[in-house]
Amino acid sequence: xxxxxxxxxxxxxxxxxxxxxxxxxxxxxxxxxxxxxxxxxxxxxxxxxxxxxxxxxxxxxxxxxxxxxxxxxxxxxxxxxxxxxxxxxxxxxxxxxxxxxxxxxxxxxxxxxxxxxxxxxxxxxxxxxxxxxxxxxxxxxxxxxxxxxxxxxxxxxxxxxxxxxxxxxxxxxxxxxxxxxxxxxxxxxxxxxxxxxxxxxxxxxxxxxxxxxxxxxxxxxxxxxxxxxxxxxxxxxxxxxxxxxxxxxxxxxxxxxxxxxxxxxxxxxxxxxxxxxxxxxxxxxxxxxxxxxxxxxxxxxxxxxxxxxxxxxxxxxxxxxxxxxxxxxxxxxxxxxxxxxxxxxxxxxxxxxxxxxxxxxxxxxxxxxxxxxxxxxxxxxxxxxxxxxxxxxxxxxxxxxxxxxxxxxxxxxxxxxxxxxxx
Amino acid sequence: xxxxxxxxxxxxxxxxxxxxxxxxxxxxxxxxxxxxxxxxxxxxxxxxxxxxxxxxxxxxxxxxxxxxxxxxxxxxxxxxxxxxxxxxxxxxxxxxxxxxxxxxxxxxxxxxxxxxxxxxxxxxxxxxxxxxxxxxxxxxxxxxxxxxxxxxxxxxxxxxxxxxxxxxxxxxxxxxxxxxxxxxxxxxxxxxxxxxxxxxxxxxxxxxxxxxxxxxxxxxxxxxxxxxxxxxxxxxxxxxxxxxxxxxxxxxxxxxxxxxxxxxxxxxxxxxxxxxxxxxxxxxxx
Numbered sequence: 001x002x003x004x005x006x007x008x009x010x011x012x013x014x015x016x017x018x019x020x021x022x023x024x025x026x027x028x029x030x031x032x033x034x035x036x037x038x039x040x041x042x043x044x045x046x047x048x049x050x051x052x053x054x055x056x057x058x059x060x061x062x063x064x065x066x067x068x069x070x071x072x073x074x075x076x077x078x079x080x081x082x083x084x085x086x087x088x089x090x091x092x093x094x095x096x097x098x099x100x101x102x103x104x105x106x107x108x109x110x111x112x113x114x115x116x117x118x119x120x121x122x123x124x125x126x127x128x129x130x131x132x133x134x135x136x137x138x139x140x141x142x143x144x145x146x147x148x149x150x151x152x153x154x155x156x157x158x159x160x161x162x163x164x165x166x167x168x169x170x171x172x173x174x175x176x177x178x179x180x181x182x183x184x185x186x187x188x189x190x191x192x193x194x195x196x197x198x199x200x201x202x203x204x205x206x207x208x209x210x211x212x213x214x215x216x217x218x219x220x221x222x223x224x225x226x227x228x229x230x231x232x233x234x235x236x237x238x239x240x241x242x243x244x245x246x247x248x249x250x251x252x253x254x255x256x257x258x259x260x261x262x263x264x265x266x267x268x269x270x271x272x273x274x275x276x277x278x279x280x281x282x283x284x285x286x287x288x289x290x291x292x293x294x295x296x297x298x299x300x301x302x303x304x305x306x307x308x309x310x311x312x313x314x315x316x317x318x319x320x321x322x323x324x325x326x327x328x329x330x331x332x333x334x335x336x337x338x339x340x341x342x343x344x345x346x347x348x349x350x351x352x353x354x355x356x357x358x359x360x361x362x363x364x365x366x367x368x369x370x371x372x373x374x375x376x377x378x379x380x381x382x383x384x385x386x387x388x389x390x391x392x393x394x395x396x397x398x399x400x401x402x403x404x405x406x407x408x409x410x411x412x413x414x415x416x417x418x419x420x421x422x423x
Numbered sequence: 424x425x426x427x428x429x430x431x432x433x434x435x436x437x438x439x440x441x442x443x444x445x446x447x448x449x450x451x452x453x454x455x456x457x458x459x460x461x462x463x464x465x466x467x468x469x470x471x472x473x474x475x476x477x478x479x480x481x482x483x484x485x486x487x488x489x490x491x492x493x494x495x496x497x498x499x500x501x502x503x504x505x506x507x508x509x510x511x512x513x514x515x516x517x518x519x520x521x522x523x524x525x526x527x528x529x530x531x532x533x534x535x536x537x538x539x540x541x542x543x544x545x546x547x548x549x550x551x552x553x554x555x556x557x558x559x560x561x562x563x564x565x566x567x568x569x570x571x572x573x574x575x576x577x578x579x580x581x582x583x584x585x586x587x588x589x590x591x592x593x594x595x596x597x598x599x600x601x602x603x604x605x606x607x608x609x610x611x612x613x614x615x616x617x618x619x620x621x622x623x624x625x626x627x628x629x630x631x632x633x634x635x636x637x638x639x640x641x642x643x644x645x646x647x648x649x650x651x652x653x654x655x656x657x658x659x660x661x662x663x664x665x666x667x668x669x670x671x672x673x674x675x676x677x678x679x680x681x682x683x684x685x686x687x688x689x690x691x692x693x694x695x696x697x698x699x700x701x702x703x704x705x706x707x708x709x
Contacts, residue, residue: 043533043536043541043641044641045639045641045642045644045645047536047541047639047640047641048540048541048542048543048639050541051540051541195685221684222684222685223680223684223685223687224685224687224688226645226688227687227688228439228636228645228646228649229435229439229673229676229677229680230680231431231432231435231677231680232432232435232676232677232678232679232680232681232684232687233680233684235428235431235432235681236680236681236684238428239425239428251543251637252543252636252637255545255637256636259563259635262554262563263554263561263562263563263566264431264561265554265561280543282542282543282544282545282637285545285547286543286545286637288547
């Protein structure tokens with residue numbers, strides 16, 4: 001009896017010793033951790049975006065915490081050297097809904113104790129989430145929300161890397177004016193936009209700029225983005241004899257509209273998108289040759305993978321892990337992690353005021369960015385002043401830069417050939 | 424407004440109407456027979472679309488031709504749902520029934536998300552592409568085929584429901600479970616059949632829709648909301664009402680789309696609420 005009892009004690013002791021050594025080992029290696037919260041739609045109809053963003057942001061985290069021979073601040077060193085800490089991204093799921101984005105921001109700040117927030121894709125989610133951050137005095141950086149007035153709210157803690165809609169829309173009109181100067185007939189404009197915060201904001205800018213640049217808008221078609229049938233919307237555009245369509249869509253609706261344009265044999269001289277659906281990774285594969293000749297503003301183009309070395313390197317790392325190229329807004333998400341981590345490191349502290357000060361002093365070098373920008377530097381409203389918006393056209397199934405003309409990788413095709421003449 | 428535009432709108436409305444009707448019929452069939460609302464209906468539709476998608480990717484089957492397979496699979500899923508879940512909660516409070524099918528919806532969507540990620544997928548190899556002209560009206564061939572198949576499927580269901588003995592037994596069960604039982608109808612079997620039929624019709628609808636829409640885990644929600652509006656308008660338990668209501672909603676959606684596209688669903692759901700308030704039993708409800 002006592003023998004068995006002894007054996008039991010021995011096993012117990014051994015187990016205790018093992019646990020103790022394991023704990024000790026962990027303690028020796030334990031590093032300080034700096035948490036940054038990320039809010040994206042991980043479920044719901046924008047889930048594809050959120051999950052893609054998460055994948056590339058985790059790569060950014062890996063590059064920061066590991067040692068990599070890349071010309072990017074924090075890549076060559078482990079973690080955040082000034083804080084002797086590792087960066088940890090904590091993800092929250094907005095489900096694409098404003099009210100949930102807000103509650104996730106609360107949770108990340110109060111329960112996860114994050115020192116900064118990134119997110120939240122849809123402008124309608126970014127607005128309430130950043131409001132929470134403002135109230136708590138925590139920096140909020142949006143990599144990709146483009147609604148113009150996000151930076152017009154007089155917020156102290158809000159930063160935006162992407163050029164906002166007014167800059168992208170301005171780029172659309174500079175392009176239209178330049179095309180007109182070449183003697184091409186731009187004709188009457190029609191606005192087609194999804195009827196939420198983003199689309200309405202874009203339409204408002206477009207109205208103002210059309211007047212400024214001397215173009216006429218003959219029809220406006222706003223539609224709910226959960227739309228299932230768009231025939232009547234297309235008929236409305238067609239009946240108004242629109243020559244150039246300015247189209248602000250998410251991916252699902254963008255595809256439905258392109259299919260319906262073809263079905264109703266509606267070929268405007270140009271369809272000019274405002275990023276969003278027209279640059280989503282599904283756009284060309286879903287439509288095949290029917291995606292041809294579409295124009296769109298884009299702050300990022302896959303052409304950069306070949307033309308800018310740092311983009312190629314990051315893409316190779318991503319591809320090795322996930323088996324596909326980086327696309328659409330992913331580079332923005334990656335960039336936000338890098339810029340935020342750099343600011344926290346320069347602050348040398350997790351105090352919100354110190355991080356804020358560092359963010360305001362940001363002057364991130366363009367050659368380290370996987371974006372086509374000169375760099376990242378914020379004005380007093382928190383807007384990145386170095387964002388540029390080229391215009392791309394889908395030619396032979398690829399996005400090509402067509403404007404500014406001096407940076408063009410291919411010659412602009414305008415007007416687009418009618419559906420019946422496309423092969 | 425141009426006559427051609429009006430005709431085109433009406434045609435498009437009628438075609439979508441048949442599709443909405445087919446999507447909604449299964450929902451109403453199950454409700455009519457059992458008085459249980461299948462909240463997982465949208466997830467059934469989504470799974471059917473994925474079945475059509477994967478058959479297309481692996482075997483190159485056109486989604487329309489995949490309809491029998493997906494109808495069979497989702498019919499089977501309906502049977503399983505009845506046997507494993509519904510039968511157990513039939514005597515439970517109505518709320519438990521609601522949550523059991525709602526739970527199934529959440530589970531199936533999460534499962535799809537896990538298995539196939541949230542990526543938008545498109546059926547690429549389709550036999551029906553291009554556009555046909557009908558008296559100057561333009562219709563996508565794929566859409567035309569889908570509408571035709573929806574009409575055909577609905578017609579077959581109507582025939583089954585109104586002309587066969589089993590169909591009549593289903594109707595009898597719908598009127599009164601007790602009376603049907605007294606007449607010697609195996610009501611348990613009728614319940615099972617209603618779930619199989621409900622699953623099979625939405626399964627076929629899913630395959631048809633797969634050639635028109637992008638496929639992702641929450642695609643069902645978009646359609647099932649419209650389906651609820653269709654069922655309410657047509658009347659709970661009335662299959663004929665569902666057909667009419669589908670057509671009405673397809674037409675309203677398209678006509679409203681010409682005048683005020685931003686409010687087209689507002690118009691549809693205002694009608695939905697109006698019907699609930701002023702004629703709760705719907706057009707042809709009992």
